[in-house]
Amino acid sequence: MAVIYVENLYFRYERGRDVLKGINLTIDEEMFPLAIVGPNGSGKTTLLKNLLGIVKPRKGKVVVAGYDVIHLSGKKRAQVVGGVFAHSVNVARIPVIDVVLSGLYRDGSPLGGYPDSAMTKAEDVMHLLEITHLKHRLFSTLSSGERQLILLAMVLVQQPLVLFLDEPTSFLDPYHRYILADIFKNRLKGHKIVFTSHDIEFIVATAPFAVGIKNGKITYAGETSQFLQEGFKQVFEISFNEYVGVFRL
Amino acid sequence: MRKRWLLLFISLLLVSAMFVQVAYSAAVVDDVGRVVRLYTTPKRIVSTAPSITEILFAIGAGDKVVGRTDFDNYPPEVKNIPSIGGFSTPSYEKIMSLRPDLVIAAKSFSKDLFEKIAAEVPVMVLDPHTLKDIANDIRKVGIITGYYRNSQAVAFKVESIERAVRAFIDDHRDKKVFFVLWYNPIMSVNKTTFIGQMLDDIKVTNITADLSSPWPMVNPEYLLSKDPDIIIMPKNSMAYGGKPAFLTQEPWKDLKAVKAGRIYYVNDDWVFRPGPRIVYGLMQLAHIVEPSKFVGKVLTIGLNDRVYAKASYKHELKDDSGTVAVYLNAKEGRTYISKDGASNLFGVEVGTDFIVYGDKTCKVKTDDTGIYIRLRDILNCMGIKDVIWNGDYREIYMLLP
Amino acid sequence: MIKGNVKVIIFIGGGIVLLLFTMLFAVSFSAFSHDAVFISPPESWAAFVHLITGIPPTSVSEKIAIFRIQRVLAATLAGGLLAIGGVLYQTNLMNPLVDPYLLGVSAGASLGAVIAYRFHLSGPTWIYAFIFSLVAFSFSYVLGKGNRLKIVLAGVVISSLVSAAITLVLIMWNDSLHNILAWLMGSFAMADGRKVLLEFVVFSLLFIFVLINYRVLDIMLLGDEVAHSVGIDIYVYRTIFLVMASLAAAVVAAFFGIVSFVGLMAPHMARILIGDKHFMKVPLSVLLGAILLVIGDFFSRAALYPMEIPIGVFTSVVGGIFFLYLVVRGDW
Numbered sequence: 001m002a003v004i005y006v007e008n009l010y011f012r013y014e015r016g017r018d019v020l021k022g023i024n025l026t027i028d029e030e031m032f033p034l035a036i037v038g039p040n041g042s043g044k045t046t047l048l049k050n051l052l053g054i055v056k057p058r059k060g061k062v063v064v065a066g067y068d069v070i071h072l073s074g075k076k077r078a079q080v081v082g083g084v085f086a087h088s089v090n091v092a093r094i095p096v097i098d099v100v101l102s103g104l105y106r107d108g109s110p111l112g113g114y115p116d117s118a119m120t121k122a123e124d125v126m127h128l129l130e131i132t133h134l135k136h137r138l139f140s141t142l143s144s145g146e147r148q149l150i151l152l153a154m155v156l157v158q159q160p161l162v163l164f165l166d167e168p169t170s171f172l173d174p175y176h177r178y179i180l181a182d183i184f185k186n187r188l189k190g191h192k193i194v195f196t197s198h199d200i201e202f203i204v205a206t207a208p209f210a211v212g213i214k215n216g217k218i219t220y221a222g223e224t225s226q227f228l229q230e231g232f233k234q235v236f237e238i239s240f241n242e243y244v245g246v247f248r249l
Numbered sequence: 250m251r252k253r254w255l256l257l258f259i260s261l262l263l264v265s266a267m268f269v270q271v272a273y274s275a276a277v278v279d280d281v282g283r284v285v286r287l288y289t290t291p292k293r294i295v296s297t298a299p300s301i302t303e304i305l306f307a308i309g310a311g312d313k314v315v316g317r318t319d320f321d322n323y324p325p326e327v328k329n330i331p332s333i334g335g336f337s338t339p340s341y342e343k344i345m346s347l348r349p350d351l352v353i354a355a356k357s358f359s360k361d362l363f364e365k366i367a368a369e370v371p372v373m374v375l376d377p378h379t380l381k382d383i384a385n386d387i388r389k390v391g392i393i394t395g396y397y398r399n400s401q402a403v404a405f406k407v408e409s410i411e412r413a414v415r416a417f418i419d420d421h422r423d424k425k426v427f428f429v430l431w432y433n434p435i436m437s438v439n440k441t442t443f444i445g446q447m448l449d450d451i452k453v454t455n456i457t458a459d460l461s462s463p464w465p466m467v468n469p470e471y472l473l474s475k476d477p478d479i480i481i482m483p484k485n486s487m488a489y490g491g492k493p494a495f496l497t498q499e500p501w502k503d504l505k506a507v508k509a510g511r512i513y514y515v516n517d518d519w520v521f522r523p524g525p526r527i528v529y530g531l532m533q534l535a536h537i538v539e540p541s542k543f544v545g546k547v548l549t550i551g552l553n554d555r556v557y558a559k560a561s562y563k564h565e566l567k568d569d570s571g572t573v574a575v576y577l578n579a580k581e582g583r584t585y586i587s588k589d590g591a592s593n594l595f596g597v598e599v600g601t602d603f604i605v606y607g608d609k610t611c612k613v614k615t616d617d618t619g620i621y622i623r624l625r626d627i628l629n630c631m632g633i634k635d636v637i638w639n640g641d642y643r644e645i646y647m648l649l650p
Numbered sequence: 651m652i653k654g655n656v657k658v659i660i661f662i663g664g665g666i667v668l669l670l671f672t673m674l675f676a677v678s679f680s681a682f683s684h685d686a687v688f689i690s691p692p693e694s695w696a697a698f699v700h701l702i703t704g705i706p707p708t709s710v711s712e713k714i715a716i717f718r719i720q721r722v723l724a725a726t727l728a729g730g731l732l733a734i735g736g737v738l739y740q741t742n743l744m745n746p747l748v749d750p751y752l753l754g755v756s757a758g759a760s761l762g763a764v765i766a767y768r769f770h771l772s773g774p775t776w777i778y779a780f781i782f783s784l785v786a787f788s789f790s791y792v793l794g795k796g797n798r799l800k801i802v803l804a805g806v807v808i809s810s811l812v813s814a815a816i817t818l819v820l821i822m823w824n825d826s827l828h829n830i831l832a833w834l835m836g837s838f839a840m841a842d843g844r845k846v847l848l849e850f851v852v853f854s855l856l857f858i859f860v861l862i863n864y865r866v867l868d869i870m871l872l873g874d875e876v877a878h879s880v881g882i883d884i885y886v887y888r889t890i891f892l893v894m895a896s897l898a899a900a901v902v903a904a905f906f907g908i909v910s911f912v913g914l915m916a917p918h919m920a921r922i923l924i925g926d927k928h929f930m931k932v933p934l935s936v937l938l939g940a941i942l943l944v945i946g947d948f949f950s951r952a953a954l955y956p957m958e959i960p961i962g963v964f965t966s967v968v969g970g971i972f973f974l975y976l977v978v979r980g981d982w
Contacts, residue, residue, distance in 0.1 A: 052878065073883070077881055083879040085873070085876070089872055090744050106880065436832060457957075466832050467956055470686075470717045473717065
């Protein structure tokens with residue numbers, strides 16, 4: 001059974017033109033980590049929002065891990081999908097540990113707060129991502145790289161079946177980009193990760209599978225190595241070789 | 250030969266003299282310091298406030314009024330005059346379409362509108378602060394409209410009634426009075442408003458006289474701590490439906506004035522409008538504190554009404570301007586009025602030695618001629634105890650219910 | 651934010667003490683001149699007991715005490731209501747500079763009052779103010795559905811239209827405007843036991859609801875995507891919170907006129923002092939709002955006793971200074 005199955009998805013914001021024009025996608029068990037690659041405005045983030053159920057499509061079906069995400073109630077949905085949108089997060093003056101614990105919102109009770117097991121989980125995740133030292137800092141005082149890691153921690157604590165990240169490496173300094181790549185490659189075995197990006201190096205390093213998207217349509221779905229041959233040029237208008245040629249590191 | 254030339258010259262002079270027009274010129278300084286000058290008597294006057302309309306009608310210039318505001322309601326004839334709109338936002342087009350040759354405005358008139366109109370038509374601005382100012386305004390209107398003599402009479406009435414009340418009324422400063430302008434929030438008046446001045450004229454203690462705002466919001470606990478003896482309110486705006494409901498609530502219901510029923514109403518138009526009827530308001534207020542003395546309305550004695558006095562005066566009071574106001578004691582004084590005068594002034598039917606007032610028939614004393622009736626008898630029949638004469642016996646001031 | 655718990659105890663504990671002290675002070679005095687009556691604390695307590703138990707007062711000073719107690723309680727609860735409304739608005743619209751009157755609540759209340767005065771409608775003025783207030787809010791909410799920015803714009807649109815309607819009614823007025831203007835500028839002078847009771851009921855329900863859902867608010871503050879991701883039905887919660895916040899603000903506006911800035915300042919000050927965690931921010935905002943209005947009400951009646959100054963004057967001045975401070979400090 002496909003982990004992600006999208007059929008004939010059309011989506012638009014508020015009576016504009018369609019941003020997603022008939023998306024069809026089937027992602028199987030082994031196709032993770034998966035990168036959704038495309039230029040700005042191609043609909044990557046919008047696709048992600050549809051997959052998470054944040055927005056409702058005009059037409060079409062979205063099924064994740066067998067569940068119809070659009071029609072799931074909140075707490076059930078949180079068990080299936082979880083997302084990190086580090087760019088549209090609001091910098092609240094809340095301690096980091098509380099942000100991380102939020103991932104387990106569905107397990108908490110009113111006024112009672114979180115169970116002790118939640119705290120243990122949170123601490124374990126923070127240890128895994130090497131951010132324990134940020135535990136009592138205020139979320140608003142963190143750098144964008146640190147925020148990214150905190151939000152990742154939150155979604156890991158949540159433990160949905162599939163994790164989605166939107167442009168995780170944009171605005172990250174080299175150090176945090178390095179850390180994130182290391183985390184994706186080595187420390188998240190067993191999690192199914194999907195992220196949107198146009199950070200080619202990062203994609204090559206961390207995602208063996210890729211989906212290409214341009215102008216609201218899927219142009220490619222399959223192995224990343226294959227994508228770099230033809231799919232790259234389709235999406236970015238220059239060939240991978242030309243790109244590498246300029247940015248030879 | 251020379252005589253003829255002289256004659257011709259003189260006759261030419263006389264003839265040309267007939268053609269010399271005596272130029273009409275009326276100039277007055279209005280209440281904002283502007284000099285308003287007209288060269289002909291105005292025939293199309295626009296009034297922008299109800300008080301101004303009343304002044305114009307009172308001095309006899311009513312037929313010259315071609316425009317008034319929506320809120321003008323007195324005298325009743327004003328409803329036939331076209332309206333120019335509201336109080337502070339009348340219509341420029343409407344005003345100008347009436348082709349006025351004089352516009353009289355109150356100070357609250359919109360400044361921009363005023364500038365626009367003043368560029369084309371003479372505008373006089375009135376802004377009285379005291380009853381004396383109102384009297385002077387009446388005179389100014391009289392000067393500028395060519396009705397000066399009438400305006401003097403009206404102005405004089407305003408001034409002398411105020412003086413008479415001040416002179417006659419006893420000291421009531423032991424009585425604390427609260428004027429209820431509004432009840433939610435509680436609002437009253439201070440001494441700078443017309444009402445405040447009139448409360449001072451009737452020599453009561455207005456418990457909000459010294460507050461800094463003309464229409465101050467009042468702390469309810471102040472009412473409890475001062476516990477006024479008398480509560481006065483304007484009838485239309487506060488008691489349009491009968492006894493106001495708020496009197497049954499806190500803090501009112503605990504006040505001695507409410508418990509004793511000492512709640513009095515005055516006519517809104519009389520106490521708020523800076524026009525000739527302001528003195529009716531004053532009389533109404535005076536009646537509240539001294540109901541026996543100030544009972545009714547003002548009567549003006551016409552020239553044919555013939556009055557003479559063979560009186561012995563109980564009191565003769567002079568106020569500071571030297572005007573004498575005479576107070577006739579109920580029991581003494583022999584003032585007689587002609588039978589015609591009696592029926593004209595008091596609306597009574599007169600017989601040989603009796604009069605009929607409403608459903609009462611009273612015997613009256615006449616003098617030797619049989620034409621004159623004793624004034625006191627008429628007043629007793631009508632249930633009026635006291636009157637005030639003005640100095641030259643032209644007017645009797647008394648309030649009829 | 652080290653040792654946060656100590657800071658919380660100091661602020662909230664201190665806040666409670668300060669509030670109680672301010673309330674007592676406000677009940678004891680009405681002015682600094684000999685004109686006004688001084689009510690000693692034992693007398694205040696006796697009056698309070700009588701108020702609760704319904705025994706009618708005996709002396710004049712007891713009646714005055716009851717008046718003051720009603721005012722002070724009304725101001726306290728109003729401060730709390732506006733503060734909670736402010737927190738809910740600021741969190742749900744993710745904008746620390748919004749006030750719970752934003753979505754037409756104050757404009758609607760004003761229109762209701764103006765119409766009630768103009769047409770001499772029977773019954774208490776506050777009923778009309780309250781109804782119009784909620785209607786205006788509903789229009790704003792429906793117009794701006796779906797989008798946080800859109801709803802703010804919708805609020806501006808509705809408020810402008812309603813203000814235009816108010817102006818229209820006012821210029822066609824033939825009595826003096828003083829009474830309606832006084833109402834509009836806000837005052838606790840007309841507080842009575844019934845209003846205080848209603849405020850208390852609304853406040854308690856709201857306060858409990860907000861505290862129960864403090865985690866939802868914390869998460870919603872982080873953003874729609876985060877909240878959605880962890881399983882919160884953001885649209886449902888946002889509607890509930892905004893409706894409740896508007897209800898709270900409408901109650902205050904309908905009973906006492908337009909008391910500006912408190913709904914903006916109290917949550918903001920609390921935020922600066924204690925951070926964004928709602929479990930602490932909400933109680934502290936409530937305390938700050940209450941203290942602010944009790945002081946404001948005292949100022950309104952004491953500055954020019956026995957003349958009342960509309961409380962809007964005080965809150966606007968304090969609000970202005972507060973904003974100046976924010977601008978200078980550079981951080982909000």
